[in-house]
Amino acid sequence: QVHLVESGGGLVQAGGSLRLSCAASGRTFSNYAMAWFRQAPGKEREFVATISQSGGSIYYADSGKGRFTISRDNAKNTVYLQMNSLKPEDTAVYYCAAGPTYSTYLYYRTDQYYYWGQGTQVTVSS
Numbered sequence: 001q002v003h004l005v006e007s008g009g010g011l012v013q014a015g016g017s018l019r020l021s022c023a024a025s026g027r028t029f030s031n032y033a034m035a036w037f038r039q040a041p042g043k044e045r046e047f048v049a050t051i052s053q054s055g056g057s058i059y060y061a062d063s064g065k066g067r068f069t070i071s072r073d074n075a076k077n078t079v080y081l082q083m084n085s086l087k088p089e090d091t092a093v094y095y096c097a098a099g100p101t102y103s104t105y106l107y108y109r110t111d112q113y114y115y116w117g118q119g120t121q122v123t124v125s126s
Contacts, residue, residue, distance in 0.1 A: 002026040002098045002115040009094060009120030012086055016124070020081040022096030022117055029077040030054075033102035035113055036070060036081045038092035038122075045095070047108035049081060059107050063089075086124045093119040 008020040020036070035050035049060045049070040058070055069082040079096055097113035106112050 002029075002032060004096050004098060004115055004117035006094065006096050006117045006120040009122045011123045011125065014086060014088055014124055014126050016086050017082070017084045018086065018122060020083070020094055020096075020120060020122075022079045022081075024077045024079070024098065030074040032098040032100060032115075033107070033112075034070075034072055034079040035097045035099070035107065036079075036094060037097060037110065038090075038094045039119075040092040043092075045110055047110075048094070050102070050107045051079065052102040057102065057104070059104075061108070083122070086122075088124045088126045091122060091124050093121050095119045 003025045004022055006022045012018055033052055036048040037045050038048050039045040047061050051058050051070045051072050055072050067085045072079040096117045098115040099113040
């Protein structure tokens with residue numbers, strides 16, 4: 001079992017920045033691929049970014065490329081999502097997720113991740 005707790009969400013104006021954190025506990029953090037997803041009201045949960053166990057491989061959704069940066073610190077059992085140049089359409093609940101395998105083909109699928117945090121709200125005002 002892996003327990004995930006997100007933090008760092010909040011209200012920010014368009015063009016601003018936020019840094020989300022996800023602290024993990026339980027099983028060995030470095031054994032898990034980590035990802036961020038988000039879900040806006042009335043919409044499906046969508047992939048944002050993923051990072052491999054070592055941090056050596058990263059993928060981003062097109063919506064966040066050039067603006068979002070995912071990183072991890074295995075010594076601190078934490079994954080981060082730095083979000084810059086935020087837009088109103090980035091408003092959503094952001095979830096971190098952990099999965100036992102890192103797939104370069106299936107990384108965007110929610111079913112690749114076994115453990116999920118409770119989410120943190122990000123609201124971007126125009």
